[in-house]
Structures are given as C-alpha cells and as structure tokens.
Amino acid sequence: MPRPASYSRLQVVLHWVVVALIIAAFLLSDQMDEWEDMPADAALPLHGIIGLTVFFLMLARLALRLFRGAPPPPKNDPAWQQRVAELTHWVLYALAIATPWSGGFAFYLRWEEAADVHELLKTLLLLTAAAHTAAALYHQFIVKDGLMARMGLRRP
Ligand code: HEM
Ligand code: HEM
Numbered sequence: 001m002p003r004p005a006s007y008s009r010l011q012v013v014l015h016w017v018v019v020a021l022i023i024a025a026f027l028l029s030d031q032m033d034e035w036e037d038m039p040a041d042a043a044l045p046l047h048g049i050i051g052l053t054v055f056f057l058m059l060a061r062l063a064l065r066l067f068r069g070a071p072p073p074p075k076n077d078p079a080w081q082q083r084v085a086e087l088t089h090w091v092l093y094a095l096a097i098a099t100p101w102s103g104g105f106a107f108y109l110r111w112e113e114a115a116d117v118h119e120l121l122k123t124l125l126l127l128t129a130a131a132h133t134a135a136a137l138y139h140q141f142i143v144k145d146g147l148m149a150r151m152g153l154r155r156p
Contacts, residue, residue: 002069012153014061018054018096025050040108048107055100062093074145088132095125
C-alpha cells in the first residue's frame with residue numbers, strides 16, 4: 001500500500017464530514033424509534049439518509065486508503081501503539097460500513113435481528129470512535145507531537 005507523506009485534502013475533508021454525519025445519525029436516532037410501524041416503502045427518515053451517505057463516503061475513503069494510501073504512523077510511537085492505531089483505523093472502516101447495512105436490512109427487509117445487530121454495531125462504533133478520539137487528544141495534548149495536524153487542512 002502506498003505511503004504518501006501526508007493525507008490528501010480529500011481524505012481530510014472526508015474524515016471530518018463523516019465524523020459530522022455519524023454524530024448527526026446518533027442525534028437523530030430517535031426518528032427510528034417507531035420504525036416497525038413505518039411501511040418499508042415509506043420515505044427513509046433523515047437518520048437513514050445520513051447513514052447511507054456515511055456508507056458511500058466510507059467506500060470512497062476505503063478506495064482512497066487502498067489506492068492512494070496513508071502516511072506511515074508517527075515514528076516516535078512505540079511499535080505496539082502504531083499497530084493498535086492502524087488496527088483501530090481498519091475497525092473504524094469496517095464498523096462505519098457495516099452499521100448502515102444493518103440499519104438498511106432492518107428497515108427495508110423488516111428484519112428484527114438486523115435491528116439488534118444495528119444496535120450492537122452502533123455501540124461498537126461509538127466505543128471505537130471514542131477510543132480513537134481519546135488517542136488523538138492524548139497525542140495532541142500529552143505527547144504534544146502535533147498529531148492532529150495530520151488530519152488538518154493546513155500543510156507545512
Ligand atoms: C453510520 C450510520 C448509522 C449510525 C451511526 C446509526 C445509529 C443508530 C442509533 C444510535 C440508533 C438507536 C438505537 C437504539 O435506540 O438503541 C439507530 C436505530 C436505527 N437505525 Fe440507525 N444508524 C446508522 C445508519 C442507519 C441506516 C442507513 C438505516 C436505514 C437505512 C438505519 C436504520 C435504523 C433503524 C431501523 C433503527 C431502529 C432499530 C431499533 O430500534 O431496533 N440506520 N441507529
Ligand atoms: C466518528 C468518528 C471517527 C471516525 C469514524 C474516524 C475514522 C478515522 C479513520 C478510519 C482514520 C484512518 C485513516 C487512514 O489512515 O486510512 C482516522 C484517522 C485520524 N483521525 Fe479519526 N475518526 C473519527 C473521529 C475522530 C476525532 C473526533 C478526532 C480528533 C479528536 C480524530 C482524529 C484523527 C486523526 C488525527 C487521524 C490521523 C491519524 C494518523 O494517521 O496519525 N478522528 N480517523
């Protein structure tokens with residue numbers, strides 16, 4: 001996989017747009033409380049539209065990750081932290097792609113088990129994103145290695 005010196009502008013923009021959309025999907029999740037009473041051909045509530053957008057943007061991000069690549073992990077980090085960080089990133093790709101699928105299966109196929117899976121996946125996504133955020137803030141404010149700039153638009 002390519003190892004460019006930094007994330008591209010598009011990768012950075014997509015990262016933050018997806019963060020905003022996932023937060024919005026969480027904030028709007030009570031729109032789906034009565035989903036079993038909505039006909040499957042009813043207009044998809046905004047929660048679902050936002051979630052599907054996350055899915056397509058994550059596919060674009062995954063393609064960028066695979067074909068354009070990502071910068072190597074910060075080299076001052078212990079090797080185990082570099083591995084955990086990269087693994088966490090792949091888990092975030094997987095969860096942010098699978099969560100919308102499970103919601104879509106529940107809504108369109110009236111599939112109760114998919115709704116249970118959706119609840120589990122959104123919890124895992126929340127926990128993984130929280131750990132990822134904590135790690136970013138740890139780097140920024142405790143290690144003070146300027147890591148957040150890697151996901152910023154300003155280039156040195
Ligand atoms: C990354 C994208 C998404 C996130 C983070 C997300 C998050 C959530 C959350 C937090 C809930 C509330 C669960 C609860 O009450 O405990 C929920 C419920 C639900 N979502 Fe999503 N969702 C996403 C995408 C979608 C999509 C694309 C659809 C449909 C096309 C969808 C359909 C549903 C349905 C049907 C429920 C109700 C499930 C139930 O009450 O058992 N979601 N979602
Ligand atoms: C829904 C929440 C989030 C998701 C799904 C997410 C997802 C990701 C993914 C998949 C990557 C790896 C990109 C790659 O190398 O292919 C990444 C990198 C990064 N994220 Fe997030 N992120 C989230 C929230 C946050 C937040 C809130 C912060 C900051 C406080 C943050 C800061 C960063 C930074 C600094 C990187 C670059 C890490 C590096 O390569 O050194 N992320 N994020």
